[in-house]
Amino acid sequence: MLNFILLIFIYMGIYAISALGQNLIVGYTGLLSLCQAAFLGIGAYATAVMMTAFNMGFWEAMLISGLITAICGMFIGIPTLRLKGDYLAIATLGFGEIVKNIIVNWDSVTKGPMGINGIPGPSLFGFMFSAMDKISWVILIWVIVGVTYYFVRRIVRSRIGRALEAIREDEIAASAMGINTAKYKIGAFTTGAFLAGLAGSLFASYNQSVAPLTFDFMMSVMILCMVVLGGLGNNFATVVGTFIIVITSELPRLLGISHIIPPQLNQVIFGLILVLMMIYRPQGIIGRVKLNYAKIVKEEILHLEK
Amino acid sequence: MNLFNIPHNELLQHLINGLTLGAIYSLIALGYTMVYGILKFINFAHGEILMLGAYAGYYIYYFICDPTQGGVFVIFAFIISILTAMVCSASLGVIVERVAYRPLRKAPRLAPLLSAIGVSIVLMNLAALFFGTKSKKFDFPFDNSTLQAGGTSITPNQIMILAVGLIMMAALKLFVDRTRLGKAMRATSQNQSVAALMGINVDFIISLTFAIGSALAAVAGVLMALEFKLYPTMGQMAGLKAFIAAVVGGIGNISGAMLGGIILGLLETFGVVIIGIPQGLKDTIAFSALIIILLVKPSGLLIKNIREKV
Numbered sequence: 001m002l003n004f005i006l007l008i009f010i011y012m013g014i015y016a017i018s019a020l021g022q023n024l025i026v027g028y029t030g031l032l033s034l035c036q037a038a039f040l041g042i043g044a045y046a047t048a049v050m051m052t053a054f055n056m057g058f059w060e061a062m063l064i065s066g067l068i069t070a071i072c073g074m075f076i077g078i079p080t081l082r083l084k085g086d087y088l089a090i091a092t093l094g095f096g097e098i099v100k101n102i103i104v105n106w107d108s109v110t111k112g113p114m115g116i117n118g119i120p121g122p123s124l125f126g127f128m129f130s131a132m133d134k135i136s137w138v139i140l141i142w143v144i145v146g147v148t149y150y151f152v153r154r155i156v157r158s159r160i161g162r163a164l165e166a167i168r169e170d171e172i173a174a175s176a177m178g179i180n181t182a183k184y185k186i187g188a189f190t191t192g193a194f195l196a197g198l199a200g201s202l203f204a205s206y207n208q209s210v211a212p213l214t215f216d217f218m219m220s221v222m223i224l225c226m227v228v229l230g231g232l233g234n235n236f237a238t239v240v241g242t243f244i245i246v247i248t249s250e251l252p253r254l255l256g257i258s259h260i261i262p263p264q265l266n267q268v269i270f271g272l273i274l275v276l277m278m279i280y281r282p283q284g285i286i287g288r289v290k291l292n293y294a295k296i297v298k299e300e301i302l303h304l305e306k
Numbered sequence: 307m308n309l310f311n312i313p314h315n316e317l318l319q320h321l322i323n324g325l326t327l328g329a330i331y332s333l334i335a336l337g338y339t340m341v342y343g344i345l346k347f348i349n350f351a352h353g354e355i356l357m358l359g360a361y362a363g364y365y366i367y368y369f370i371c372d373p374t375q376g377g378v379f380v381i382f383a384f385i386i387s388i389l390t391a392m393v394c395s396a397s398l399g400v401i402v403e404r405v406a407y408r409p410l411r412k413a414p415r416l417a418p419l420l421s422a423i424g425v426s427i428v429l430m431n432l433a434a435l436f437f438g439t440k441s442k443k444f445d446f447p448f449d450n451s452t453l454q455a456g457g458t459s460i461t462p463n464q465i466m467i468l469a470v471g472l473i474m475m476a477a478l479k480l481f482v483d484r485t486r487l488g489k490a491m492r493a494t495s496q497n498q499s500v501a502a503l504m505g506i507n508v509d510f511i512i513s514l515t516f517a518i519g520s521a522l523a524a525v526a527g528v529l530m531a532l533e534f535k536l537y538p539t540m541g542q543m544a545g546l547k548a549f550i551a552a553v554v555g556g557i558g559n560i561s562g563a564m565l566g567g568i569i570l571g572l573l574e575t576f577g578v579v580i581i582g583i584p585q586g587l588k589d590t591i592a593f594s595a596l597i598i599i600l601l602v603k604p605s606g607l608l609i610k611n612i613r614e615k616v
Contacts, residue, residue, distance in 0.1 A: 083600055277420075
């Protein structure tokens with residue numbers, strides 16, 4: 001039981017890192033990206049290949065995987081700059097499918113549908129992290145979550161963060177204010193992808209294996225759900241959202257009734273969360289209601305007229 | 307393989323296959339394009355409406371007849387099942403719009419899109435729960451032996467897909483261009499508030515749009531089930547590709563959706579045989595086409611580029 005709870009915390013941490021990246025893209029910059037799972041997959045596969053085929057250590061593999069994923073993020077960011085809202089969503093979805101297809105078909109590197117097995121764990125100052133020793137994994141991953149959280153928080157509370165929010169609210173007005181929207185949008189994509197790459201790296205190393213079908217559209221939706229449920233554009237809310245989504249999806253196993261509850265039920269719940277949140281609480285569970293200046297002005301006028 | 311090394315009959319064969327695929331894409335793309343024309347958002351759940359329509363057709367068909375018997379009754383049953391599938395999908399489309407999209411009509415653009423993704427996931431997984439994830443085979447009601455002509459073969463099913471596709475598209479085009487309701491639809495897509503001032507019931511027109519688009523999707527779903535197979539995720543990839551077809555042709559434009567569907571069908575078929583793209587990477591063709599068209603001519607082939615005004 002304790003083992004299982006630790007396992008949940010490990011996955012929660014991995015997802016929290018990529019959800020923080022997703023929040024930077026969707027929540028702060030307002031670009032609906034549906035390929036976070038693909039970024040995770042790229043990171044995981046890069047780590048897997050580097051650690052098994054080139055016998056690289058975990059830390060350098062993780063860093064390089066993050067950079068490779070960031071370059072991929074830039075690669076998808078540049079052509080999609082001209083796209084807005086729905087088009088961007090579809091293009092990123094397509095990118096995700098292309099990545100999955102390439103992973104499945106590039107047998108010589110990715111071993112195709114079989115996936116890569118026997119990925120070693122990281123070692124730190126002579127201490128080996130083994131998959132059995134879950135407590136040290138939890139500590140390792142949550143330290144990285146903490147660093148990520150701090151990093152993202154520093155970004156969004158700086159000039160850069162304000163520029164991103166300005167782009168989200170009104171791109172044309174933002175560029176009229178002298179913000180180089182292209183630069184910031186690509187930057188958001190690259191950073192979000194980098195974080196997903198790190199998460200993928202941890203994912204591969206913890207699971208000791210990667211398989212292409214893990215990183216499908218449903219995973220992207222799950223990560224998106226975490227951000228939306230918590231509250232778009234709020235890092236703390238994103239971590240809370242991750243917490244809730246991971247608990248919900250593992251609840252049947254936690255209660256030992258996973259054989260009665262079919263896995264599709266989880267997906268139905270995610271879908272319902274998306275719809276209901278959008279209709280009744282678009283700002284998320286702990287998000288604040290945005291100030292509506294038109295409404296405030298109207299109320300003020302009414303007040304004055306009285 | 308090179309284009310010039312392929313014998314003519316084989317080329318013709320691929321052309322037929324490509325057109326059949328294209329006709330299905332076109333039928334689905336129409337639903338996307340009509341909804342986009344009026345509400346300016348992607349109905350992500352369209353593929354799932356197609357899938358549920360196909361299931362409805364399948365269950366009704368096997369409920370009212372035993373296809374092994376053959377004869378006129380089977381054909382009659384098939385027509386009834388297609389019509390029922392259309393009605394089921396149309397009602398589903400209208401319900402989805404009422405429940406998940408209408409409350410969000412004034413919300414920021416991200417909201418209806420996320421809601422649509424949610425609906426799509428719910429419907430897909432409910433179908434998997436109720437109908438099982440195993441694929442089902444919907445048997446063609448008529449004699450489906452291949453017809454041969456000059457080294458090219460065509461199945462009666464392919465002929466039916468092409469014929470039904472053509473009839474549906476022509477009927478839709480006539481409806482939108484020539485009838486009063488079609489005119490109201492076009493007016494609504496140009497400007498909702500002015501259309502409302504002219505006495506058009508905008509809510510009704512939007513519901514009608516969803517109903518027509520979904521009914522066409524149901525037809526496409528049944529045709530797909532006959533040609534390929536029936537499974538809960540069949541709508542996902544087909545829906546995405548049809549959306550791409552709509553974008554390639556110019557989203558919001560009905561002729562564009564038809565053209566885009568045909569182009570995409572041909573591209574996929576010929577991409578594999580001529581350019582030599584491996585079968586496993588077939589889906590990549592459509593997405594690359596999307597990214598290229600969005601970069602080169604984002605408004606699509608049949609719509610003029612419009613600069614955004616502040």
